[in-house]
Amino acid sequence: MNLAELQRKLLAAGRARPPAAAVPYAFEQRIMARLRGAPVSDAWADWARALWRAAAPCLAVALLLGVWTVAAPARPEPAPADFAQAFEATVFAAITLEGDPTW
Amino acid sequence: MDAPDAELIAAVLRGDTASFEPLVRKYSPRLFATARRHARREDEVADIVQEIWMKAFQKLGSFRAEAPFEHWLMRLAVRTCYDFLRAHQRNREAPFTDLTDAEDDWLERFAAEPASTPEDADAARQLLARALDHLSPPARLVITLLELEDRSVKEIAQLTGWSVPLVKVRAFRARAELRKVLATLAREKYL
Numbered sequence: 001m002n003l004a005e006l007q008r009k010l011l012a013a014g015r016a017r018p019p020a021a022a023v024p025y026a027f028e029q030r031i032m033a034r035l036r037g038a039p040v041s042d043a044w045a046d047w048a049r050a051l052w053r054a055a056a057p058c059l060a061v062a063l064l065l066g067v068w069t070v071a072a073p074a075r076p077e078p079a080p081a082d083f084a085q086a087f088e089a090t091v092f093a094a095i096t097l098e099g100d101p102t103w
Numbered sequence: 104m105d106a107p108d109a110e111l112i113a114a115v116l117r118g119d120t121a122s123f124e125p126l127v128r129k130y131s132p133r134l135f136a137t138a139r140r141h142a143r144r145e146d147e148v149a150d151i152v153q154e155i156w157m158k159a160f161q162k163l164g165s166f167r168a169e170a171p172f173e174h175w176l177m178r179l180a181v182r183t184c185y186d187f188l189r190a191h192q193r194n195r196e197a198p199f200t201d202l203t204d205a206e207d208d209w210l211e212r213f214a215a216e217p218a219s220t221p222e223d224a225d226a227a228r229q230l231l232a233r234a235l236d237h238l239s240p241p242a243r244l245v246i247t248l249l250e251l252e253d254r255s256v257k258e259i260a261q262l263t264g265w266s267v268p269l270v271k272v273r274a275f276r277a278r279a280e281l282r283k284v285l286a287t288l289a290r291e292k293y294l
Contacts, residue, residue: 001289003282005217010234010285013227014251019139021132024149028127031156035120 108172115163127156130173134180140247141184143232147191155183174261181248181262188240199233199291206230210292230288237284242277249274 107125114122131152138151158179166175202210209226212219221227235243248254248262256274260267 001214002217003285003289006213006285006289007278007281009213009217009220009222010227010231011246011250012222013224014231015253016223017228019136021136023131023135024145027131027149027152028124031127031153032120032124034153034157035123035160 109168112163112166112168112172115160123160126159126172130176131156133173134176137177137180138184140251141188141243142191147187151183151187154187155180158183178262178264181244182264185240185244185263188243192240199288202233202292203229206233207292210288234281234284234288237287238277238280241273242280245270245273245277246281249277 111122111126115126134152134155135148138148138155142148142151155176159176162179166172203226205224205226206229209220209224209230235246238246244263245259248259249256254262256267256270259265259270263270265273
């Protein structure tokens, strides 16, 4: 079967008679009835609504973080000597690595 | 833009919803013709057109009077039809094995005498609708706009929001896809 010719014929058939433009009875009334029930979209109103919706979760997260900050056991401060050693180890770590023959 | 359209749109934007009705009455025939290219069942067609009008009403504030209202509305219509095709892709494919007698006759006549087979037959249109149901949504949209509605690549780019090179690539792929679907039809029918 000649597929190119079949394709051409079918597309010509589709072009030959465009679809009807008939509108169902009382379609305008149907649309207007739906529109009267639907409010006009207002960007500021949508934004305000979104902010109000976000307020409660944000408040809950803030409260939880506050409670956690107050209630969490305090971490022990490092002793000055420990801190000095840790600082020295951190600062000289790069030098140690550069001098390391395995690197 | 026609003055009446501009006045009606301005009135709707001021809160006079009733001014939308003349627009619905004026442009619905065009929208129904467009939607019928993409959906076959009348209830689906009506739902598509209703969806277009709902979107038009909600987005009317974004309409800039730089182009006619009809162009803006048709862009919205084509994109809504495309969304519909994507949403209903899976449940549209009817197998080629259950062709009607008229479709069978037309195909047999075409196989025997391709040149004398009528192009304006209803059976040919039904076969085309079946074949289009097997295409992917972008392919179907491009074939419909390019081949059936005779629109230019530039027009399709404006209607769909795709770039011109993308439309060309999709048109090439769509023709190949359609050819493949017709090959499947021929194989199922004659092998």
